[in-house]
Amino acid sequence: MITSRDNQQLKTIRKLLQKRRDGLFVAEGEDLVDAAAANGWTPEILLRSGVDVEPDLLPSSLGSGTRVVGVYRERWSQPGGDLSVYLHGVRDPGNIGTIIRSAHALADGPLILGPGCADPYGPKAVRASMGSIFARPPARADFGDLKGTTIALEKDAGVPLDDVALSPPEVLCLGAERAGLPTAALRTADFRAHIPVRQDGPDSLNVGMAAAIALYARNRMAARA
Amino acid sequence: MITSRDNQQLKTIRKLLQKRRDGLFVAEGEDLVDAAAANGWTPEILLRSGVDVEPDLLPSSLGSGTRVVGVYRERWSQPGGDLSVYLHGVRDPGNIGTIIRSAHALADGPLILGPGCADPYGPKAVRASMGSIFARPPARADFGDLKGTTIALEKDAGVPLDDVALSPPEVLCLGAERAGLPTAALRTADFRAHIPVRQDGPDSLNVGMAAAIALYARNRMAARA
Secondary structure (H helix, E strand, O other), X not given: OEOOOOOHHHHHHHHHHHOOOOXXXXXXXXXXXXXXXXXXXXXXXXXXXOOOEOHHHOOOOOOOOOOEEEEEEOOOEOOOOXXXXXXXXXXXXXXXXXXXXXXXXXXXXXXXXXXXXXXXXXXXXXXXXXXXXXXXOOEEOOXXXXXXXXXXXXOXXXXXXXXXXXXXXXXXXXXXXXOEOOHHHHHHOOEEEEOXXXXXXXXXXXXXXXXXXXXXXXXXXXXXX | OEOOOOOHHHHHHXXXXXXXXXXXXXXXXXXXXXXXXXXXXXXXXXXXXXXXXXXXXXXXXXXXXXXXXXXXXXXXEOOOOOEEEEEEOOOOHHHHHHHHHHHHHHOOXXXXXOOXXXXXXXXXXXXXXXXXXXXXXXXXXXXXXXXXXXXXXXXXXXXXXXXXXXXXXXXXXXXXXXXXXXXXXXXXXXXEEEOOOOOOOOOOOOHHHHHHHHHHHHHHHHHHO
């Protein structure tokens, strides 16, 4: 049982919670550590409170009461699948994690991260993924390298998403909530489409909501085809 | 210009950021304050950094750089509309705010908060609403008091949501991600339905994603009817 703050493993975890390095990341709590194990990830470090380490010493961004903390080596998927999501410039890690989870539920390809996106292996993103990051690690690519039919989702532009005929493999492309997709992506996408919203509604949907809705819509279209 | 930390308005804002009271809440940042004005809300206090108050003194949960902070009196809508969402036990304020925003985009009725939900007027929820809380203040009700067709959304239960024929006014009912809806609600709901997800997907969708998808699905069904 670790009883000293100066233990090297504790130091490593504390540092990783401050700033990621060396391709390692931290998963906090039983649900995430269980998801890692269920998906065959071997931890570099695994510390259980009261078993491997004195409870007061276990570092956590969640405060006291965290029962287990694991350190893992990040993995990256290759883009693929009949349905996937590409993000550009989405800086909020909670959104990244939530979209990883939604894509795990509603797509068969990994989330593809373009330039300017938050680190999917930061603590907030890993937590928001609720373990889906272990089942479906994200991919990295530039818009120009995407394979298949690219559908650029924009507010108030193009056609309603359901009017785009199904043509898998499809990549649903979304930009940050204000800036949107870069002009080059909009110009070269195979289709430009929007999610219909009410006239008197807000300026835009949350990017996580837009991704979930778009995935659902394409998924349902495929199920009916 | 306020130049003292001891100013009464600053004290009120600092206290409200710690703990809400007296039916007042804080909106931080120009976007939220602009949304309040656009929807006809008169602030009880409105302090602009460098205009009404020395920049260093303006209290904010967002850190320095906040340009304006407003204090408003909470408002509550009555449940209604042809399409709305009811939540039970959803404790994450970010989810509450995001669902207020999604409902503003995709429903015509206010979000209805049942027992055990987070305060929609707390700083996190107000921020996540991106101003939609000013356009469409939430309502409060118990499940038993809901009017119209109640559709209980559950994982892996009932029929696919699209198999429930449209019968407005409809209330989409969602529980917390783990606990779900209480048994009494499930027993008395007019329909029980689920959002189809992939077999190899995660255990559940984020409640905000589920609400957005369900709203979109009913909205599309109404548009085609």
